[in-house]
Amino acid sequence: MLERHEVETFLTLAEELHFGRTAQRLRVTTGRISHVIKKLERHVGAPLFERTSRRVTITAIGRRLAEDLTPLVEQMDAALLRAITAGRGVTGRLRVAFLGEYVAPVLSKAVTLFTARHPDCDVEVREVQLYNSRASLVDGSIDVLIASFPFDGMANGPILMTERRLLAVPADDPLAAEKSVSLEVLADHPVIQYPEMTSEEFKKNRTPSRTPSGRPVPKGPPGTTFSEMLSLVAMGRGVLPVGEQTQRYHPRPDIAYVPIRDAPPIERGPVWLESNTTAWVLEFVRAAADSVR
Known part of the structure; x- marks a missing residue:
């Protein structure tokens, strides 16, 4: 055996x-x-x-x-x-959340399919912010979160969305006129930082401390919410690598979005606490994957 x-x-x-x-x-x-x-x-x-x-x-x-x-x-x-x-005495309730408006349509499709398959389970939908996304999973306020990978210390489901990376820069910055930029330009500009409580692996992925060639990246001020981080960009306090959906959901006359030609795509999908892997959670992750096929 x-x-x-x-x-x-x-x-x-x-x-x-x-x-x-x-x-x-x-x-x-x-x-x-x-x-x-x-x-x-x-x-x-x-x-x-x-x-x-x-x-x-x-x-x-x-x-x-x-x-x-x-x-x-x-x-x-x-x-x-x-x-x-x-x-654990499952009550027939699943609490799901999204981080960022751009993943809300994906979450909506997943909820619709999950509800059709499991009408006896009540699904609550919430929005979380950068500062409380991780805490909401840890304290059990939510069961599953649709967010960006990587999310260290958590179970990650299949990739539901991929998008290329752009660099958010002030509209009057010379970089705004470029057709594309390299990750190496991060060494020449302060980079706006995510909140301290954000996943460490996520921050390394989105706001690295060094460029691919090893040049140090200067740190700009941190923001509490994503909108606040974009406002810091608009005020000329730094630049910020973002996903291409940001251009659609956060169009601003004081910010330009320039493609980063040598950056890997951003990946998003379901995230949940390993110790909270219930049958409902796995069924929702399966529905989420099926809903984008």
């Missing part, structure tokens, strides 16, 4: 095909991953992976084992979640 950690290690390595990334996901050492896989291969009596100094590939036996185990693990997880949900 296989132990749960052995199955989890095997399936994660089968997905990642990289010992380092597998160890990082499972929060153990690469030595521990290697030990578990070798033990499992001895139990099976055949190699499950082929390793070289450059790559890891899964064998035919390993692939078949992964295909057989995956649905079994999913069924076990579903059964456990049903038990946890029953133990």
Whole structure:
């Protein structure tokens, strides 16, 4: 009989095909991953992976084992979640929230589909701000939030939206006349900062401390809300990388939005507290994913 950690290690390595990334996901050492896989291969009596100094590939036996185990693990997880949900006394109420007007239409579609599938569950919809989005998840005020990735310390659902990045600059700034800019220009201008309580990984992603070449990025003043941050841009206190939907939902005569040509896209989707993974939460995440297909 296989132990749960052995199955989890095997399936994660089968997905990642990289010992380092597998160890990082499972929060153990690469030595521990290697030990578990070798033990499992001895139990099976055949190699499950082929390793070289450059790559890891899964064998035919390993692939078949992964295909057989995956649905079994999913069924076990579903059964456990049903038990946890029953133990917590689910009231038939789900509280969902959005951060930013641009994700509201996506949330609306998800709520509509979820409600059609589960009419016995009452869905409350709220809006949160930068300063209270994380706290609302932690204190249980909301169950699921549609927001930007990454959101460290939280479970993240599938990507529902992607958008290119723009740089918000004062309308009278010379950058406003450019067709596009590089991330390197961040080293030449103060960058408006997000509130202190915002997710650290999110801030690193949106307002990095260094450019791709390693140049330090000067910090501008922080804002409490997104509108306040844009006002700081308009007043010439700094620039701010934003998503392209900002141009549509926050058009301002005193701000210009310039495409950043070498920046990766912004990704948005559902976020929730790992310890609050109820059956309702997972069903809503599934509905959200289905609603954008």
